[in-house]
Amino acid sequence: MTKFTTNRRRLLKGAAAGATVLAAPAVLRTNARAAGAVNVWTYANFIPDDFKKEFEKETGIEVRIRLVDDQGKQFNLLAAEAPNPTADVVTVAGHRFLQFIDSELLAPMDTGRLKNWGTINPVYSESDWATVKGNKWGAPILSGAEIMAYNSDEVTPDEARSWDIMFSDKYAGRTAYIIQDMMSVMILAKGYDGNMIEYMDNPAQAAAIVEEVRDFLISHKGKVRKFYESGAEVQQMFINQDIVLAHAWSGPISKLIMDGFPVRMTIPKEGSYGFVYTLNVANNAPNADNAYKLLDALLASSQVGAEMTKASGFISTFQGADAHLNDLEKKAASFTEEELAGLRFFRAEANKMKYELIDPAVEQIKAA
Secondary structure, three states: OEEHHHHOOOOOOOOOOOOOOOOOOHHHHHOOOOOOEEEEEEOOOOOOHHHHHHHHHHHOOEEEEEEOOOHHHHHHHHHHHOOOOOOOEEEEEHHHHHHHHHOOOEOOOOHHHOOOHHHEOHHHHOOHHHEEOOEEOOEEEEEEEEEEEEEOOOOOOOHHHOHHHHHOOOOOOOEEEOHHHHHHHHHHHOOOOOOOHHHOOOHHHHHHHHHHHHHHHHHOHHHOOEEOOOHHHHHHHHHOOOOOEEEEEHHHHHHHHHOOOOEEEEOOOOOEEEEEEEEEEEOOOOOHHHHHHHHHHHOOOHHHHHHHHHHHOOEEOEOOHHHHOOHHHHHOOEEOHHHHHOEEEOOOOOHHHHHHHHHHHHHHHHHO
């Protein structure tokens, strides 16, 4: 087995999500600017509890975490609050940088204020996606992939070698997936470019490809137990034995493996996509100084990176983090060279066209 962290020098991009506007409670807006606080929008378990408690104790700065589960929702909420956000730190997936940057929702990252910037593996911090318009825009913290997860007590490794098993009669009613992300994966599985960059000059072809995948998923909709949205949800479905197969983010499944549950993950032969999460300072952040203090503290040691992996299941971008993981934790984030050969990375160049086609298709699948 080959550890995902050390061998994927091309691990550059982030995951896609839908779009639903959320209203910011008035109390959040009223109390956003506070000398002794930092407001963080992030995913569950990305900020380890022990780190949070120690940071608050040492600095006197309260870390106020608001959980997000979707890049689109976070974008819309931040856009609705602009130009005066309640957030200081947000969590943006690498391939969504352009959307946030073009909408002036992020501030350029002043790496000179982060004395621990060098903790990040340069494979991530110095990758081409990390510099946009001459600036850094985030601190890469965790990486992962869109994978197939399967209950190893019921599904064989041979069956899990292809995405086709997700749509078989054998496991009908025992599968689940994130519908929007699955669109990209199935576009790739059918031999097309899931990033849609190849079709930027041929939108009619792009539309035809999305329609083909939409119709395929509609034709197999009756075999899906649930279209789900969060990592916790797919974990619970596996634990409850509601499902034995799922398209999922690697982090939640790695966490199940670490906990000893009989689930495995793979990158099927048709391939899939990888992504990187970053922490970013919001444009006009109400407590920017505290945001930089928090980020620098997170980057202070490889052990903190390992704790982030243990808590979230995603792979730390910190150099030396795996030295603080046990064999099971390392195994939970490993793939074979054959699997890794099929891994591509989400890219942003065609996102506007792509999601103008995919978002309506997702709603049509749900409504069918």
